[in-house]
Amino acid sequence: MRAERAPRWSWALYALLVLVSLPFLLPLLWLLVSAFKTSAAIFSSPFDVNLAHLSLANVRQVFHDYPFARQYVNSVYIAALVVPLTMLLSALAGYAFARLRFPGRDVVFILTLVAMMVPSELTAVPQFVAFSRLGLTNSHVPVIVTQIFSATGALAVFLMRQHFITLPPELDDAGRVDGLGTLGVFRYIMLPLSRPALATVAIFAVLNSWNDYFNPLIYLSREGLLTLPLALQRFTDPLGGVYWNLTLAAGVLVALPVLLTFLLAQRQFIESLAASGTKG
Numbered sequence: 001m002r003a004e005r006a007p008r009w010s011w012a013l014y015a016l017l018v019l020v021s022l023p024f025l026l027p028l029l030w031l032l033v034s035a036f037k038t039s040a041a042i043f044s045s046p047f048d049v050n051l052a053h054l055s056l057a058n059v060r061q062v063f064h065d066y067p068f069a070r071q072y073v074n075s076v077y078i079a080a081l082v083v084p085l086t087m088l089l090s091a092l093a094g095y096a097f098a099r100l101r102f103p104g105r106d107v108v109f110i111l112t113l114v115a116m117m118v119p120s121e122l123t124a125v126p127q128f129v130a131f132s133r134l135g136l137t138n139s140h141v142p143v144i145v146t147q148i149f150s151a152t153g154a155l156a157v158f159l160m161r162q163h164f165i166t167l168p169p170e171l172d173d174a175g176r177v178d179g180l181g182t183l184g185v186f187r188y189i190m191l192p193l194s195r196p197a198l199a200t201v202a203i204f205a206v207l208n209s210w211n212d213y214f215n216p217l218i219y220l221s222r223e224g225l226l227t228l229p230l231a232l233q234r235f236t237d238p239l240g241g242v243y244w245n246l247t248l249a250a251g252v253l254v255a256l257p258v259l260l261t262f263l264l265a266q267r268q269f270i271e272s273l274a275a276s277g278t279k280g
Helices: 009-034 039-044 057-065 068-099 105-117 120-133 141-148 151-166 170-177 182-211 214-219 228-234 244-276
Strands: none
Touching: 009 244, 039 244, 057 068, 057 244, 068 105, 068 141, 068 151, 068 182, 068 228, 068 244, 105 151, 120 141, 120 214, 141 151, 141 182, 141 214, 151 182, 170 182, 182 244, 214 228, 228 244
């Protein structure tokens, strides 16, 4: 049998999608090109893409004149702790809300959803007082804890709970017939089937950790402890101006890991979001 041909109007649809995507792609392309120009060239010829006028001088200066490498490492290792812990805790909580029966389960789940709606600014003061009394300010501990137990963490619990609801209950029965307990069913049956949902949680956790500006601003003041969102505001001169060439070069370096994470996990991300609304 011959393969079915795509409808003629599909090409018009593709062309329309390309046109719609241009307003989103052009700023990224401008950022990428401008990161390799001088400050004067950025504003005098913003759309000049002549390779002869581009250089890596901005990137070298970012690492040579500023502690950007150290700040990059800070963000990487914080994310490396926040992401797996968020995935683990949200999977455990989501499994409990979806498959276990215990008193007050629905009330606790509703309170978890309420946490998604409470602005972080409302809880910033009591959290700061608590961490200050524990002597943890100017360390990464409060940043890591607040990123895990944030609105993003509550959203991760909700996504995992919705995913586990979609799995047939016969899987639990089959596992218990084979001698598995509750944790065994979770570990050997549920988790392997949860890769799309876990990938989605990982993306949200990466974005939350990588882009977090508010919590590091509160708890960190030493230059060597800063994360990337705070580091980007350091590219200024004493008179209050901004070194745009350095800011854009650093911005490209900051954006690349997030873009790569989404490109690698976009299929699982879309599948999980599509499945999260099928049952309630």
